[in-house]
Amino acid sequence: MSENKKWLPRWFFQLASPRWCYDITGKLLPGFVIAMLLLLVTGIVWALMFAPADYQQGNSFRIIYIHVPSAILAQSCYMLMAIAGAIGLIWKMKVADMVAKSCAPIGATIAIMALATGAIWGKPTWGSWWVWDARLTSMLILLFLYLGVIALHSAIENEVTAAQSAAVLSLVGLVNIPIIKYSVEWWNTLHQPATFKLTEKPAMPPEMWVPLLVMVIGFYCFFAVSLMLRLRNEILQRERRAGWVRELIEKQ
Amino acid sequence: MNPKRKRRLLIVLFLVFGVCVAVGLTLYALSQNINLFYSPSQIAKGEAPKETRIRAGGMVVDGSVKRDTQSLDVTFAITDYEHTTLVKYSGILPDLFREGQGIVAQGELDANNVLQASEVLAKHDENYMPPEVAEALKATGNMPKPEAEVFNK
Numbered sequence: 362m363s364e365n366k367k368w369l370p371r372w373f374f375q376l377a378s379p380r381w382c383y384d385i386t387g388k389l390l391p392g393f394v395i396a397m398l399l400l401l402v403t404g405i406v407w408a409l410m411f412a413p414a415d416y417q418q419g420n421s422f423r424i425i426y427i428h429v430p431s432a433i434l435a436q437s438c439y440m441l442m443a444i445a446g447a448i449g450l451i452w453k454m455k456v457a458d459m460v461a462k463s464c465a466p467i468g469a470t471i472a473i474m475a476l477a478t479g480a481i482w483g484k485p486t487w488g489s490w491w492v493w494d495a496r497l498t499s500m501l502i503l504l505f506l507y508l509g510v511i512a513l514h515s516a517i518e519n520e521v522t523a524a525q526s527a528a529v530l531s532l533v534g535l536v537n538i539p540i541i542k543y544s545v546e547w548w549n550t551l552h553q554p555a556t557f558k559l560t561e562k563p564a565m566p567p568e569m570w571v572p573l574l575v576m577v578i579g580f581y582c583f584f585a586v587s588l589m590l591r592l593r594n595e596i597l598q599r600e601r602r603a604g605w606v607r608e609l610i611e612k613q
Numbered sequence: 614m615n616p617k618r619k620r621r622l623l624i625v626l627f628l629v630f631g632v633c634v635a636v637g638l639t640l641y642a643l644s645q646n647i648n649l650f651y652s653p654s655q656i657a658k659g660e661a662p663k664e665t666r667i668r669a670g671g672m673v674v675d676g677s678v679k680r681d682t683q684s685l686d687v688t689f690a691i692t693d694y695e696h697t698t699l700v701k702y703s704g705i706l707p708d709l710f711r712e713g714q715g716i717v718a719q720g721e722l723d724a725n726n727v728l729q730a731s732e733v734l735a736k737h738d739e740n741y742m743p744p745e746v747a748e749a750l751k752a753t754g755n756m757p758k759p760e761a762e763v764f765n766k
Contacts, residue, residue, distance in 0.1 A: 413743030413744075413745075414743065414744065415741045415742065415743070416742055416743065416744040416746070416747035416748075417709060417737060417747075418709070418737065418741075422741060425741075447625050450621060450625055451618055451621045451622045451625060452618060485708065486707075486708075486709055486735060486737055487707065487709075487734045487735055487736065487737075488707030488708075488709075488732075488733070488734045488735055489732075489734050492649065492734065493649075494649040495647050495649070529628070532625060532628055532629050532632075533628065533629075533632050535629055535632075536629075536632050536633050536636045536637075540636075540640070547640075547644070547647075548644070548647045548648050548649070549648040549649050549650050549651075549652065549670060549764065550649050551649055551650075551670075551717055551734060551736050553736065553737055553738050553739045554738075554739050555739060556739040556740075556741065564738075564739045564740045564741065564757070565740070565741045565742070566742055566743065566746060568743070569741055569742075569743075
């Protein structure tokens, strides 16, 4: 154990304590709520009213400001769920299991949002709501993986077994993330390749991508807020027999 | 790290790695079947099956669009800058359809390698810009052109 502490930071072990986790998320929550409101309101107003229209698609391209952030977030959320699941499996950390469980419904909702906005955008630009190309299909599989994780959590009554099997499913599904990302490069798809690449300049002028960046960060803050709210509920529910939870409830 | 945790870490890594290899090999084996459409080069080489429903994708060749004055019939050629394929279609084309635009057409190849299309979808590229910028780029001839590899992977 002493050797352990040398290479892992202290907060990693503090996170293992549900009580510490409940307190720290309580302190972080207001800041994230304010940041989320500021970024989302600025982003939406900027994107819908001030960003220029596209030369080909006109105003219908503005749905990108919802579509891209939700698609990015749906994948990030899945990665967090799988990593939290792995930590839960290896270190038997209760809080990690709770994080993984709280991620699933949020991720599923956001994946539905990415698919729905994509369909709405596809109709006027491509001429079709849905095409079975590699990008769209792999994104649909991501949604099914989320639904599978939710189903496992609610089907297995024992919390420890449920967390273990859901973690294994999320780790297996992790292989889908690079497939979603690179599907447009590996295969012929109707979906266009990425506008943003790490190595190149974005294929979009700054007056278009700056509001998009604001929206992406706003979406991440929204995710942080909803994850913390769900996590705090989950902690209270699972630790309801612990002394500190009883004290907390009696105080109110 | 105690041995128990180390063992569990190895199992998790093995699981992720194993699934990646299995899925990777499957996708590699299926790679041609995952493509949404055939490129004009593949059709010219005879890789696309005839008289079954397939999709073909490419850029609409400038000056190749011929509309029938009496009906909705239209013929045009699509290209991946190596080969071209002729497409015949009867119906309403998507708003983004124009010469120089990427499209994906679904239909059957006839004996002369002409695609008798039943559906035409527009494929747009990853470049977005305001109309003024597009006009300025067009005037100087710097409009980004999609590369041939977009249609030929």
